Amino acid sequence: MERFSRLYALGAVLITILAGCEPVPAPKLAQTPDTAYQSSRPGAAQNGRPTLAPMLEAVLPAVVNISTTSAGNMRDSPMLKEPPSPGGFDESGIPRHGMSQQSLGSGVIVNGENGLILTSHHVIANGERVIVTLQDGRNFEAKVVGADPETDVAVVKIEAKNLKALRFGDSRSLRVGDFVVAIGSPFGLSQTVTSGIVSALGRSGLGIKRYEDYIQTDASINPGSSGGALVDLNGDLIGINTAIVGPAGGNVGIGFAIPSHLAQSVMQQLVENGEVHRGHLGVNLRDLPPELAKVLGLEPGKGVLIIQVQPNSPAAKAGLHPGDVVVSIDNAPVDSAGSLSNTVRLLRAGSEIKLDILREGKRRTVTARIDQAG
Structure with a gap:
């Protein structure tokens, strides 16, 4: 008991001494990955939770749903090369039989003033009518400005007001590991958002199109996402989703997008000439x-x-x-x-x-x- 009393007294003395000292500053710790992410990524919420919501609220109105009707076979797109599933439909949801078939895809408004929409050629190929549906539910019949099968790029135009357009980012500055977001209408589910990273750059020799220089990403891309947007975390357009590796018709973490610098170059020629001069x-x-x-x-x-x-x-x-x-x-x-x-x-x-x-x-x-x- 006497020993305990002495220890107690010594502790009281130490507390008294420390109470009169200046507080010692806590060491500065390096930011943890989570803290760094919250402070540096666009759209961090006020409560500190990382979120892409503010960026997406600005971007989503520029991504549209595209449907076409045609008497021909619409199942020749690189997004739809998978075995048929039971029930009379492909994995894309397109009927196998019937004179009039509908191709569901996506597009990106890149010039709101002139109503120009960038999409994939195979989305609108052979379509007798091209219908664009905006995020706000408005529908417009689109005119095909031009298409380039060899790069799988097409431009369509609608007459509409109050259009939100995406700005082009520099796809040539991308690095493997950069965060990206894919937006489109997979299986007809419009305004679907998935995220991932750039898995590889400059993919070619895939046998999809003659000119290949793809961004590979693990952001989930599925049939119907073709023509949709691949954006960076600033909301800049850095690619047009175009193809997947999916033996069963679904995403397995390997998707491809046409880099924005290539799509923009093709688009300029299509708008000016209606075709691409090689x-x-x-x-x-x-x-x-x-x-x-x-x-x-x-x-x-x-x-x-x-x-x-x-x-x-x-x-x-x-x-x-x-x-x-x-x-x-x-x-x-x-x-x-x-x-x-x-x-x-x-x-x-x-x-x-x-x-x-x-x-x-x-x-x-x-x-x-x-x-x-x-």
């Missing part, structure tokens, strides 16, 4: 082997090797030779033969491009004037 440089290309990239001092996956130059082509006139390594086009790094080819094919005839190349270990710049592809 550019022609006149070279055969291959990705640079890693061993050669190392010898040239380039990072793996950077640079493209020219293996053939066609006679009298823009490339030949510019002085390009087999064995030259193209490292950039108009100051933008070249990552693959496919991306370089896509860039050239979407250029207008007569436009000039600046190519930075490596020849015999020395860097030089050449200028080529693009011809129209035959």
Whole structure:
């Protein structure tokens, strides 16, 4: 008991001493991932709960439902290549039989003043009538401005007032791991929102379309999402949803979107000309082997090797030779033969491009004037 009394007295003395001292500041702790997310992501709620709701409230009115009627078969889209399910319907909900079939898809208003809507070509292909339904329930019959099957991009136009449009983001600045949100009408369920990340960039060789340079995402995309928006957390349009890998007709975490810079370039030509005029440089290309990239001092996956130059082509006139390594086009790094080819094919005839190349270990710049592809 005496020992306890002494300890108690010592504790009382310590408390008295500490009470008269200045408080010691607590150490500053690094933000936890959750705290960092709440403070830096758009639309953090006042109660601190992370939310995308404010961004989506601004974005959703610009994403529309598109339906078409046609006497033909509408089941040729890359979003609808799955086995039929029981009950007389595909996984898309489209009747297998009947003269008039309906294709359900999505679209994105990108110019509210002129009523321009960006969508996928396969959503409106062969449609006799294209009907656009807005978030507020209004319906409009749309006019097809132009379509490009080779990139799966189409533009339709409606005559309507008070339209909300999305602004284009820079898809070329995306990185694997960036957060994205997909919006569309999967299985006819309009205004459906899913989220995920950028899983990969520059996907090609999938056999979906001739020109492929897709954003891959695990944000859930399903039949009917085609033509819908892929946006970043600022609500900027960075892709148009176009295809999935789904053996059973549903999402398995692998979806593809056309990058916004490609869709915007095609759209501009469709609006101006009603069609896309392909550019022609006149070279055969291959990705640079890693061993050669190392010898040239380039990072793996950077640079493209020219293996053939066609006679009298823009490339030949510019002085390009087999064995030259193209490292950039108009100051933008070249990552693959496919991306370089896509860039050239979407250029207008007569436009000039600046190519930075490596020849015999020395860097030089050449200028080529693009011809129209035959």
